[in-house]
Amino acid sequence: MTDEEKFRFDLTGFLVRPAILSKDEVNDIVDQLDRIRHNPESLPPEHRAVPGGASSVLIDHPKVIDVLHEIIGPDVRMESTFSVWRKKGQEHGGLHGGGPRQGDPIFGYRVNNGRIHAGMVRVVFELTDISKNDGATHFIVGSHKSNFPMHSDHMSLDPEKRSPYLMTYECPAGSAIFFTENLCHAGPVWQRETPRIAILNAYAHLATHWHRLRIPPEVLNGLPKEKQAYFREPWIADFRTSPATRNTIERFMEKDEPPINTDHSP
Ligand SMILES: O=C(O)CCC(=O)C(=O)O
Ligand SMILES: [Fe+2]
Numbered sequence: 001m002t003d004e005e006k007f008r009f010d011l012t013g014f015l016v017r018p019a020i021l022s023k024d025e026v027n028d029i030v031d032q033l034d035r036i037r038h039n040p041e042s043l044p045p046e047h048r049a050v051p052g053g054a055s056s057v058l059i060d061h062p063k064v065i066d067v068l069h070e071i072i073g074p075d076v077r078m079e080s081t082f083s084v085w086r087k088k089g090q091e092h093g094g095l096h097g098g099g100p101r102q103g104d105p106i107f108g109y110r111v112n113n114g115r116i117h118a119g120m121v122r123v124v125f126e127l128t129d130i131s132k133n134d135g136a137t138h139f140i141v142g143s144h145k146s147n148f149p150m151h152s153d154h155m156s157l158d159p160e161k162r163s164p165y166l167m168t169y170e171c172p173a174g175s176a177i178f179f180t181e182n183l184c185h186a187g188p189v190w191q192r193e194t195p196r197i198a199i200l201n202a203y204a205h206l207a208t209h210w211h212r213l214r215i216p217p218e219v220l221n222g223l224p225k226e227k228q229a230y231f232r233e234p235w236i237a238d239f240r241t242s243p244a245t246r247n248t249i250e251r252f253m254e255k256d257e258p259p260i261n262t263d264h265s266p
Helices: 003-012 023-038 053-058 062-071 217-221 225-231 249-254
Strands: 014-017 076-086 093-096 109-112 115-118 121-126 138-140 175-180 185-187 196-205
Touching (some): 003 062, 003 115, 023 196, 062 115, 225 249
Antiparallel strands (some): 014 175, 076 196, 093 185, 121 175, 121 196
């Protein structure tokens, strides 16, 4: 992460890394998402949901992990993922999040001794080219550090009533957009004739866990071990041993241990 990227992420709460995926990677993931939606039987069961199959390249992409290590810390887990195939007129929803939650260990955003400590970080992988008026994710910049609750004068997506701090991005297919979940953001109505095809992964500190996992067990178990490691149990140290055992990726790789339980019962 460059100093300029760090400055921009801290100032605004989001960061675009353009075109980190190759054209082939983008095409393979789009093909997988197309089949998941329209012809799942053409895929093996372990590729019928994200983050399996072609989309597994996103889990531990080096240009993603290096940012996460600087804004979350050296120990990160991936804790949720979903894909969108958003047609014209569809939306995720209005502005949400933002405001004085800096102390919250799940969502909070803090900077201490020159280091960023973000809670949950969402990474949006755009798989089509994005223009400003398409309706990709929008942000109220700076709201991740706001000391007052979000004000109603700044919560509209209506073009006439938008906050001057509402921002979005333009980027080529294969770009990654990072944002702290403490940033006020929205998934507005999609405006383009062709769909928005994207995958949104969520990452957090190894010791915290917000989403119960919904990934089908066959998909998680079908991942290579080094990718399963991002779904290991959320703990830091095991004091049943002396010295204490650290929950590192290296330990997970050595042990014959499954990733976190994907039991779907509530
Ligand atoms: O669909 C979008 O663009 C935003 C999704 C969202 O709100 C989130 O991932 O937290
Ligand atoms: Fe959200």
